[in-house]
Amino acid sequence: TIPADVTPERVPTHIVDYSVLCLCFFPSRVPLILVGNKSDLVEHSSMETILPIMNQYSEIETCVECSAKNLKNISELFYYAQKAVLHPTGPLYCPEKKAMKSLCVKALTRIFKVSDLDNDGILNDNELNFFQRTCFNTPLEPQALEDVKNVVRKNLTDGVCDNGLSLKGFLFLHTLFIQRGRHETTWTVLRRFGYDDDLELNQDYLFPPLKIPPDCTTELNHNAYLFLQSVFDKHDKDRDCALSPEELADLFDVFPYMPWGPDVNNTVCTNEQGWITYQGYLSQWTLTTYLDVQRCLEYLGYLGYSIIAEQESHAAGITVTRAKKIDLQKKQTQRSVFRCNVFGDIGSGKSGFLQAFLGSNLMVNGNDEHKSYYAISTTYVYGQEKYLLLHEVFPDFDYLSDADLACDIVCLVYDVSNPYSFEYCAKVFKQYFMDSKTPCMMIAAKSDLPEVKQMYGCSPLEFCRKHKMPPPQSFTCNTAAAPSRDIYTKLTTMAMYPHVSQADLKSSTFWLRASVGATVFAVLGFAMYRVKSFFSKH
Ligand SMILES: Nc1nc2c(ncn2[C@@H]2O[C@H](COP(=O)(O)OP(=O)(O)OP(=O)(O)O)[C@@H](O)[C@H]2O)c(=O)[nH]1
Ligand SMILES: [Ca+2]
Ligand SMILES: [Ca+2]
Ligand SMILES: [Mg+2]
Ligand SMILES: [Mg+2]
DSSP states (O other): OBOGGGSTTOOOBOOOOOSOOOOOOSOOOOOEEEEEOOGGGOSSOOHHHHHHHHHHOTTEEEEEEOOTTTOTTHHHHHHHHHHHHHSOSTTTEETTTTEEOHHHHHHHHHHHHHHOTTOSSEEOHHHHHHHHHHHHSSOOOHHHHHHHHHHHHHHOSSSEETTEEEHHHHHHHHHHHHHTTOHHHHHHHHHHTTBOTTSSBOHHHHSOOOOOOTTOOEEEOHHHHHHHHHHHHHHOTTOSSEEOHHHHHHHGGGSSSOOOOGGGGGTSOBOTTSOEEHHHHHHHHHHHHHHOHHHHHHHHHHHTHHHHTTOSSGGGGEEEOOOHHHHHHHTOOOOOEEEEEEEEOTTSSHHHHHHHHTTOOHHHHTTOSSOOSEEEEEEEETTEEEEEEEEEOOSOGGGOOHHHHOOSEEEEEEETTOTTSHHHHHHHIIIIITTSSOOEEEEEEOTTSOOOOOSSSSOHHHHHHHTTOOOOEEEOOOOSSSOOOHHHHHHHHHHHOTTSOHHHHHSHHHHHHHTHHHHHHHHHHHHHHHHHHHHHHO
């Protein structure tokens, strides 16, 4: 055994002598080294006869002639053996074609795109330095940087552009590394960016462990939002604060598949062209993080979050909120995403209610085939930005899942023009929410239409009063402009302060207490004004 500490790669190597060796020639990925022994006995090298054999069998990593008698090439032989295992050329390079294999090109192209922080198609000195530091833990000396560029310049016409490395130049450099036997350089880069020996992104990289106790939700933290912002900025090339289909495709070019379908355009805010806005983009990330945090981690992995933001893992971008039970006990919450499940009979106006939150009125949202059962956007509660996630629940009682029932606030929607629509709301409330702590809000939808008497034991207003709910809120999305947003702010407020009763919500002391934060700012503003005027007077 060669002990680890005497080898350059720091791996122990066991050498075994066999009496017989069965070499099975089934396609295998075990690298081979062809060793010519007793080189002390011949005067001429046999390399010329060996090389064609080596070219014929790509499993043969290298050939070496050695002599046990005079120790020629013995330590080299074992060094090559270690290298062949740790940094195989097989997955990277095709010796027949003298070119990198397509999976390797694909991986390096993704790495280039992730490292091209301003997305101009060129790695400038800053980006190259960051790349070097990330992969090799050392900065690149200015001279070394110039040397690298010169090598590329000499060999390729468009490898260096604007004094930076183009994708072509970057790929050329790696081909050169491999051809010169320095493929460990390329492997170091690939592994740093999460690739395994098959050049697939490794599961440990994409799915770092993250524990989510029951009753807790998942949100993105400030750092992750900053990163996602920078990703948006670098792809919003025309700076219109929205992602055109081309810009969006370019953003997701580092993904193995397109993660967002056309339904996303009906889940978050879009501009007049129907393109996802900056706000909408962050909302969709917030939604994914909330509903499916594993998926969110995977996506962050494709974008290279932990590498670019210099975090231990993508899990560092996630906040696991404290259990809601504790929020309720302490009567306050640090969460910034609240879930509102929307119930209502068939055709009562639920989808219209969701779309209105995104600013679409009936005219706009009436004719879209890519329906979404979610809508997410921001609201402001006492000056704090919060996300409200609306979920339209399929109106079939038999299909209600735990997720349909677990939320921060419930909306019960009935159609004021349909006398049979309220009964459904009353039934859902009595069956699922009457004894729960979840606050409920009754929505009297389609308020633009003539109201008819509901066929139910009592009127909606009486029902609400009896069950200590706020009175039914009139709502319509049949408006000329964007529908009113008041209701969504109300819902978020109720979700944030579930312990506050209806009477409290109306009382002035509650609003005073709740707006303490805003008061502090007002006082600070006053103090600053005083200081300013003090200086201006003297
Ligand atoms: N006049 C008027 N019509 C509305 C309003 N909201 C929705 N509608 C119409 O009512 C019908 C049903 O609306 P949706 O929002 O699809 O109702 P829904 O509850 O989502 O229906 P399902 O998903 O099928 O259960 C559609 O034809 C809408 O155009 C509104 O505020 N005013
Ligand atoms: Ca760049
Ligand atoms: Ca744009
Ligand atoms: Mg022997
Ligand atoms: Mg619907």
